[in-house]
Amino acid sequence: MDFLTQSFIPVYADPTVKQLGACSMIIGGAILYLKPDEAWPHCATCGHPLVPLVQLNASSEATPAAFRALIPSPIPVDRNQATMVQLFVCPHEDCYDTSTGYSTNTRSWLVRVATVPMLPPVNGTAQSAARAKIEQSTGFLPVHVVEAWAAGKEETLDQELCWGQDDSEEFYAAHEPEPGLKLLGHTVRGKYYCSDDECPRAGPHKHDPGRRELIQLGDLHCEWGEDEALGMMATLGNTWIEQCVDHPEVLTLTMSGNW
Secondary structure (H helix, E strand, O other): OOOOEEEEEEEEOOOOOOOOOOOOEEEOOOOOOOOOOOOOOEOOOOOOEOEEEEEEEOOOOOOOHHHHOOOOOOOOHHHOEEEEEEEEEOOOHHHHHHHHHOOOOOOOEEEEEEEEEOOOOOOOHHHHHHHHHHHHOOOOOOOEEEEEEEEEEEEOOOHHHOOOOOOOHHHHHHHOOOOOOEEEOOOOOOOEEEOOOOOOOOOOOOOOOOEEEEEEEEOOOOOOHHHHHHHOOOOOOEEEEEEEOOOOOOEEEEEEEOO
């Protein structure tokens, strides 16, 4: 029971809502919230411009307080800026499979915590060229907006990680990790696991375990219609964003499955 962690499940905005506004998260779409004068991010595997997969506003009160407390120094939302958890991905599926499933040295994504203006940057020449290249090839991902989050159940570790635990079948059934998009809780695991080996920050790491599961993105086996924009990121297994406990600004994209 020591492993029980509260999860939060998405409450989606009306499908007509296509902007983040005061909501918690935008999935897909064509808007990248970037720092002033920041270049459009590109895939380190193939060089194609990345597209936004998830952008979560950690400054918004629509994001659970339990989650916001884990993000380093979120800026107050009334300053026309926001501290966001962002994941930009290569829209070419082969890049993702190769990069996450086999070699994390060839990055087909960018995952980060960043403080950015709430107004999208004005399109310069480079921005316009990146947009045009995306629109002429794969296009952007379908847009969905998560208005807020509802408390889900308290979740225990996936059975793949329950080594030596003496939980009853009834207990596990009541607290088994849920699939699909969610905040916190515990992630669905398979037999295999792919991620960075360690935090790149120098110095001692005092916590064990050293990583915290922040956002589970889901996989192709989810039946939720809203997960269409997430499915392309998990052709091999379940995918989630982890955070270094000692260095909370360091995020990692991780995948597990039975491939």
